[in-house]
Amino acid sequence: NETIQQCSGCGVKLQTDKPAELGYLPQQALERTPVICQRCFRIKNYNEAMSVTMNNDDFLRMLGRIGQEDAVVIHIVDLFDFDGSLISGLQRFVGNNPVLLVVNKIDLLPKSTNWNRLTNWVQRQAKEHGIRIVDVLLVSAKRNLGFERLLDQVGNYRGNRDVYVVGATNVGKSTLINRLINDYSDMERELTTSRYPGTTLDMVNIPLDDGKHIVDTPGIVYTHRLTELVAREDLGTLLPDKELKPKVYQLNDGQTLFFGAFARMDFVEGERQSFTCYVSNAMPIHRTKLDRADELYEQHAGDMLAPPTKERLADIPAWTKHQLRINRGSATDVFVSGLGWIRCNGKEGAIINIHVPKGVKVITRPALI
Numbered sequence: 011n012e013t014i015q016q017c018s019g020c021g022v023k024l025q026t027d028k029p030a031e032l033g034y035l036p037q038q039a040l041e042r043t044p045v046i047c048q049r050c051f052r053i054k055n056y057n058e059a060m061s062v063t064m065n066n067d068d069f070l071r072m073l074g075r076i077g078q079e080d081a082v083v084i085h086i087v088d089l090f091d092f093d094g095s096l097i098s099g100l101q102r103f104v105g106n107n108p109v110l111l112v113v114n115k116i117d118l119l120p121k122s123t124n125w126n127r128l129t130n131w132v133q134r135q136a137k138e139h140g141i142r143i144v145d146v147l148l149v150s151a152k153r154n155l156g157f158e159r160l161l162d163q164v165g166n167y168r169g170n171r172d173v174y175v176v177g178a179t180n181v182g183k184s185t186l187i188n189r190l191i192n193d194y195s196d197m198e199r200e201l202t203t204s205r206y207p208g209t210t211l212d213m214v215n216i217p218l219d220d221g222k223h224i225v226d227t228p229g230i231v232y233t234h235r236l237t238e239l240v241a242r243e244d245l246g247t248l249l250p251d252k253e254l255k256p257k258v259y260q261l262n263d264g265q266t267l268f269f270g271a272f273a274r275m276d277f278v279e280g281e282r283q284s285f286t287c288y289v290s291n292a293m294p295i296h297r298t299k300l301d302r303a304d305e306l307y308e309q310h311a312g313d314m315l316a317p318p319t320k321e322r323l324a325d326i327p328a329w330t331k332h333q334l335r336i337n338r339g340s341a342t343d344v345f346v347s348g349l350g351w352i353r354c355n356g357k358e359g360a361i362i363n364i365h366v367p368k369g370v371k372v373i374t375r376p377a378l379i
């Protein structure tokens with residue numbers, strides 16, 4: 011049983027214990043011939059992409075291989091977790107291949123959003139992370155927004171090349187690929203005529219009409235995202251599904267907001283001002299006095315301050331404190347990867363403490379909206 015079998019679709023090493031990870035297949039599927047992983051099986055039989063994950067080193071190795079191909083790269087990021095899902099080292103690995111930055115989940119922002127301004131914001135942020143992009147595309151994979159332009163631009167840049175889709179987990183990569191399969195490739199015909207086995211290890215090739223492929227790559231797991239640290243059951247609270255209804259709090263210094271028991275914001279110093287919370291509508295926010303906050307957490311984390319429940323809380327790293335200074339000037343977001351962001355209007359300036367599970371990325375950035 012020690013011989014390592016490979017998927018005859020994508021070439022990945024097969025395994026039967028971790029469904030969300032690369033190379034998984036159910037035990038009984040080992041009997042099938044040819045043996046293919048569940049991800050290839052789904053694409054082949056249902057035209058359906060599914061998310062699988064891979065660790066950082068393997069991910070970087072995989073990106074390096076893309077750099078050696080002549081290809082177009084679609085980098086998909088989650089607008090709700092922009093700074094948490096951007097692959098900041100991307101440029102080093104993709105070589106001279108053009109990168110289209112696809113910003114998914116725009117359905118979460120109000121329809122009145124100034125999309126040009128948002129596009130400029132995205133462009134500036136990408137530049138700051140050293141990513142050269144040929145275009146920014148705002149889409150919602152789930153609600154089918156922005157796909158005409160996406161398909162146009164993929165067509166413009168692709169020429170006669172493969173399209174690699176890369177992203178972190180939960181950004182909507184499979185949802186996007188499933189749309190591309192629908193809109194783009196004549197799967198019915200292709201699957202019967204294309205020679206199945208892919209040639210690149212652990213990437214799934216989805217045939218296009220011209221003999222080229224959309225290549226689905228595994229999602230990278232970034233543990234600096236709160237969404238990667240919590241139990242699956244809690245994702246429903248963290249990941250917004252509908253248009254965000256920002257909650258505005260007028261706070262005096264010495265007040266605290268709890269976001270379930272996932273995070274806490276202390277307004278330590280500054281004039282009375284408003285804080286606008288862009289978090290999932292399902293996230294309970296609890297306001298209290300800063301000097302009562304520690305005690306409240308001690309007594310009520312996991313019940314009044316929930317989710318997560320007490321049991322699940324025990325599996326999340328303990329909190330650490332980040333002190334942030336919001337300078338007077340323009341509006342600033344306090345961004346907490348996977349939770350969302352808190353917009354400070356910047357008129358007053360403030361000192362803020364954010365408490366989050368150790369490892370979660372906390373930054374300030376120019377306000378998104």
Ligand code: GDP
Nearest residue numbers: 061115150151152179180181182183184185251
């Ligand atoms: P993957 O892990 O990147 O392949 O992501 P999935 O396609 O599995 O999607 C992750 C989560 O994001 C799921 O809960 C999707 O329903 C959700 N999602 C995907 N696209 C969108 C979108 O355009 N808007 C919203 N609100 N949610 C989306």
